[in-house]
Amino acid sequence: MEISTQEFKHCDLISVKGRVDSATAPQFAKALESANDNGRFKLALDMSQLEYMSSAGFRALLAAQRNCKRYNRGEVVLVQVPERIREALELAGFTELFKTFDDTVAAVGSF
Amino acid sequence: MPEFTFPARFEYLDEIRDAVAEVARTGGFSEKTIYSLQLAADEAASNIIEHAYEGVSDASLFMTCDMRGSEIVITMRDQGKSFNPTKVKEPNLKSDLSERQIGGLGVYLMRKLMDSVHYESSKSGNLLTMTKRKE
Numbered sequence: 001m002e003i004s005t006q007e008f009k010h011c012d013l014i015s016v017k018g019r020v021d022s023a024t025a026p027q028f029a030k031a032l033e034s035a036n037d038n039g040r041f042k043l044a045l046d047m048s049q050l051e052y053m054s055s056a057g058f059r060a061l062l063a064a065q066r067n068c069k070r071y072n073r074g075e076v077v078l079v080q081v082p083e084r085i086r087e088a089l090e091l092a093g094f095t096e097l098f099k100t101f102d103d104t105v106a107a108v109g110s111f
Numbered sequence: 112m113p114e115f116t117f118p119a120r121f122e123y124l125d126e127i128r129d130a131v132a133e134v135a136r137t138g139g140f141s142e143k144t145i146y147s148l149q150l151a152a153d154e155a156a157s158n159i160i161e162h163a164y165e166g167v168s169d170a171s172l173f174m175t176c177d178m179r180g181s182e183i184v185i186t187m188r189d190q191g192k193s194f195n196p197t198k199v200k201e202p203n204l205k206s207d208l209s210e211r212q213i214g215g216l217g218v219y220l221m222r223k224l225m226d227s228v229h230y231e232s233s234k235s236g237n238l239l240t241m242t243k244r245k246e
Contacts, residue, residue: 021128022157023121052128052146054153055217062211069208084146091223092216093204 003031011042011074011111013104017049020057029060032076036067041074044107048080058092065097075099079107119160119170119189127156131176131185138178140245147224148183148243152176154217155187155196155239163191163237181245182226186238193232196221196239 001024002017012035020028035043043064047053061076068074077099081089089095101107115130117123128149135145156172164170173188199218202211222228225241232238 019125021121021124021153022160023124052149054124054150054157055220056157058216059213062208062213066208084143087143088146088150088220091220093202097208097211 001027003028005031005035007040008108011044011108012040013044013046013108015046015049017051019052020050020060021052021054022056025054025056025060028057029063032060032064033067036064041068042111043068043074043076044079044101044104044111045076046079046104046107047082047085050082050085053085053088055092058089058094061094062097074111077101077107077110079104113175115174115176117156117172117174119164119167119172119191121157121160123172124153124156127172127174128153130174134176134178135183138183138245140183144243144246148185151221151224151241151243152185152187154221155185155241158194158196158217159187159189159191159237159239162194163189165192167191182242183245185241188236188238190236193237195230195232197228197230 001020004015006013065076068076079101081100117127131148131152132145135148159172175186177184196218199215202215202219225243227242229240
C-alpha cells in the first residue's frame, strides 16, 4: 500500500494505492489521523488505484469519518471507488455514510 | 487434499488471498466472485490471527482450498483460543455514524459473501469451513 497527501486550500486529497488489509490498515489509519492532527478535516480520498480493501480498512474509514465530522468541521468523501470495493462497502452499509464522487476535481471542489 | 501452512501474521494475508484466487480461478469462478472469496478468506484469517491467537506471535494457520464439484470449500484450522465467528452479533448497518459499531464487520462480510460458514471447536483446535457455489 502507498499513500500520498496533497494539500489544497479547502481540503486534502489523499491517494491510496494497492491493498489495505489488516497488515496495512494501521498505516492507512495513521495517514488519515495525521491529516486531522494537522488541523485538516476536509478529506477527499482518491481510491482510483486501490486494488483491495478489507473490513480493517473500513474501520479506519469509519474512525476518520467520525473524527472529521465532529463539530461539523469537515468530512471524508470518497473518489473513484473501484467497483469491487464499492460492492463490499455497500454490503457493509457504508455507502450511506460517505459521499462519493466520480472525479477528483468535483470532490475537491465540493468543499 | 493439500494443506497450506501460514505463519499466523497479518503480513501473510496477501499469500492467503493469492492461494484462494488461484484455486477459484482454476475452478472457473468469475473475477467478481474471486474478489468476494479473497475478502471472506482474509476476514476469516484476520479474525484467527487477532482473536484466536491473541498475544501469540509464533502460531500457524492451516488452510485448505479446493473445488468439490461446482463448489469451492475453504477451511481454516488453528490451535488458538476458541473464537466462534458464527456467534458474533450482526452489526446494525442502519445505525448512524456515531453509533456504528467497529467490530463484527468482518464476520458479517464472511456470512454475506459465502453460501455457508461453519465452525467447530475441539481439543485439537478450531475449524472454520466456508463454501460457495459457482454462479
